[in-house]
Amino acid sequence: MTPPTTAPATPAVRTPAPLARRVAAQARFEAMAMLRNGEQLLLLVVLPLMALAALTLTGLLDGVVPAGATRVDVAVPGVLALCVLSNAFSGQGIQTGFDRRYGVLRFLSTTPLGRGGLIAGKLLAILAVLVVQYVLVAAVGAALGWRPEPAAVLLSVPVLLLGAATFTGLGLLLAGTVRAEATLAVTNLVWVLLAAVGGTLFPATTLPAGPAGLVGLLPSGALGAGLRETFLTGAPSLLPLLVLAGWGAAAWAGAVRWFRWS
Amino acid sequence: MPAQSSPAPSPTAALSIDRLVKEFPARRRRPAPGPGAARAEVVQAVDGLSLTARHGEVTALLGPNGAGKTTTLECAQGLQRPTSGTVRLLGQDPWRASPALRARVGVMLQDGGLPQAVRPLELLRHVASLYRAPRDMDELVERLGIASFDRTVVRRLSGGQRQRVALAAALAGDPEVVFLDEPSAGMDPQSRNIVFDLVQQLRREGVCIILTTHLLDDAQRLADQVYIVDHGRVMAQGSVAELVAPGADAPAVLALTLAPGQVGAGPFPWDAPEFAGIQTTRTERTVTLTGPLTPVLLEAVTRWITTTGTMPEALSLQPRTLEDVFLDISGREIR
Numbered sequence A: 001m002t003p004p005t006t007a008p009a010t011p012a013v014r015t016p017a018p019l020a021r022r023v024a025a026q027a028r029f030e031a032m033a034m035l036r037n038g039e040q041l042l043l044l045v046v047l048p049l050m051a052l053a054a055l056t057l058t059g060l061l062d063g064v065v066p067a068g069a070t071r072v073d074v075a076v077p078g079v080l081a082l083c084v085l086s087n088a089f090s091g092q093g094i095q096t097g098f099d100r101r102y103g104v105l106r107f108l109s110t111t112p113l114g115r116g117g118l119i120a121g122k123l124l125a126i127l128a129v130l131v132v133q134y135v136l137v138a139a140v141g142a143a144l145g146w147r148p149e150p151a152a153v154l155l156s157v158p159v160l161l162l163g164a165a166t167f168t169g170l171g172l173l174l175a176g177t178v179r180a181e182a183t184l185a186v187t188n189l190v191w192v193l194l195a196a197v198g199g200t201l202f203p204a205t206t207l208p209a210g211p212a213g214l215v216g217l218l219p220s221g222a223l224g225a226g227l228r229e230t231f232l233t234g235a236p237s238l239l240p241l242l243v244l245a246g247w248g249a250a251a252w253a254g255a256v257r258w259f260r261w262s
Numbered sequence B: 001m002p003a004q005s006s007p008a009p010s011p012t013a014a015l016s017i018d019r020l021v022k023e024f025p026a027r028r029r030r031p032a033p034g035p036g037a038a039r040a041e042v043v044q045a046v047d048g049l050s051l052t053a054r055h056g057e058v059t060a061l062l063g064p065n066g067a068g069k070t071t072t073l074e075c076a077q078g079l080q081r082p083t084s085g086t087v088r089l090l091g092q093d094p095w096r097a098s099p100a101l102r103a104r105v106g107v108m109l110q111d112g113g114l115p116q117a118v119r120p121l122e123l124l125r126h127v128a129s130l131y132r133a134p135r136d137m138d139e140l141v142e143r144l145g146i147a148s149f150d151r152t153v154v155r156r157l158s159g160g161q162r163q164r165v166a167l168a169a170a171l172a173g174d175p176e177v178v179f180l181d182e183p184s185a186g187m188d189p190q191s192r193n194i195v196f197d198l199v200q201q202l203r204r205e206g207v208c209i210i211l212t213t214h215l216l217d218d219a220q221r222l223a224d225q226v227y228i229v230d231h232g233r234v235m236a237q238g239s240v241a242e243l244v245a246p247g248a249d250a251p252a253v254l255a256l257t258l259a260p261g262q263v264g265a266g267p268f269p270w271d272a273p274e275f276a277g278i279q280t281t282r283t284e285r286t287v288t289l290t291g292p293l294t295p296v297l298l299e300a301v302t303r304w305i306t307t308t309g310t311m312p313e314a315l316s317l318q319p320r321t322l323e324d325v326f327l328d329i330s331g332r333e334i335r
Helices: A021-036 A038-057 A072-102 A104-110 A114-143 A150-175 A178-198 A209-216 A219-231 A238-258 B070-076 B119-127 B137-143 B159-170 B189-204 B217-220 B240-244 B293-308 B320-331
Strands: B014-026 B042-054 B060-061 B084-089 B105-108 B177-181 B210-214 B226-231 B234-239 B252-257 B279-282 B286-291 B313-320
Touching: A021 A114, A021 B014, A038 A072, A038 A114, A038 A178, A072 A104, A072 A114, A072 A178, A072 A219, A072 B105, A104 B042, A114 A150, A114 A219, A150 A219, A150 A238, A150 B252, A150 B279, A209 A219, A209 A238, A209 B177, A219 A238, A219 B119, B014 B070, B014 B210, B042 B070, B042 B210, B042 B226, B042 B234, B060 B070, B060 B189, B060 B217, B070 B084, B070 B210, B084 B210, B105 B159, B105 B320, B119 B137, B137 B159, B159 B177, B159 B189, B189 B210, B189 B217, B210 B313, B217 B320, B226 B240, B226 B320, B234 B240, B234 B320, B240 B320, B252 B293, B286 B320
Parallel strands: B060 B210, B060 B226, B105 B177, B177 B210
Antiparallel strands: B014 B042, B014 B084, B226 B234, B252 B286, B252 B313, B279 B286
């Protein structure tokens, strides 16, 4: 055994990168991981854009298009709501679930990033992906004749943020409490159900009267309704925002309480 | 500027653990039979363990699977909150570690803890970007042979390759304290040598290295201080030399290899009452005697060889190994 040497010198060298840089680095890393994964890309971008084209080019939405509007005006807000679901709920839920399974959450929480930085990085990654989604949906929508009011576009941002916060909470709650495979299965199944009959792509009014009322109380239905109101009438009404906020508060409280890091 | 005649500073404790206890709620397979079972059932993973690890030393926690090694490390890394006892990492409480403290500590988890869908270099660059002045990753990547498999995503790497990436990630911040949980698991002998050389270099640089292993050879090759851990407790501690030869009456090992069938043939001189302190271990073809070996015992063995005309295929006297120490302590095989 060699005689022990001194403690390593110059501890000032071993300092963390600034907080903002750590979080930005994690956000970039997470966003790239999501956008480069084939299945995730399908969920995040390809399927929403296909839904946009299908809803605009077929007569599926006929009957719910208000006077003075076109199919694409109803389709785009629904597709944006679906994008939030794909991104914050399914996408980040699946990624976090597998990160948890493989010990990535534990490893990163031992680095200067820490648990707080890790969550902040994930939230920022969701926002970055949402920007990409919005730009793509708006571009394809524009090609299909979508001409929104600039004020409505601006107002849609806080509604989308509220939706993203709510679905992130739900995604993390799921990812932090059940096995990764279960998260994968549940998020995908829920995505399909909420896309079809959850009030995202199709307004609740397309459903029979009984279920229609319930759909409005789902976070998906509230987000879809809030976004459609924003673009079609100029502003969202209070109820969908309250419903979203309620689900969000409950989901985040549950995630804080029950999320397991390993 | 150092004083000219200052003596070599004594090693300072980078990690000190004092009477650590960690309990987990018992995982119940069946539903509780009644209200009486509602009382908390706990599993004691760590049961009053104390340990000190110093700069410039390799400290090994050696023990079988389930001994409590990983839980101890997790408490030291701030991943688990101790039930009781104290843990000081670089003088601070790891459970409340600040980013500044975490920047001085590197962790290699047993399961790697690596994202699966990225390529090694990309991951290592990301981890390095979390530090203000990271280690030179190119040098580390070359040394650990990571460049040769950099085109493969982590998910498709072999166990040993993944371990090397996890080690590089643990060293990205050029840490003062490094935790390595089963560093040689899944490694081929060549990778193991590369990793061990690196650990020895870190030690020379003054880094405090704390590792767990269930391989005696790892501890024997690397460790300055060994803590033999079982049932969440320290069963023995010391340098390898101290553990293997605790005193003047150091027991040694006599190993005898015989032809098949001869092991069971008795009577043997070492079964006599005068050699009661000798432990005998038999396999199909070998007899191993551990304990206070004396000239009288050796004479008795050779006399048995002469009188029975049994020519052993091998006969050797060996120093004690950590395995013997472990067997003495716990009475069970370490692996």
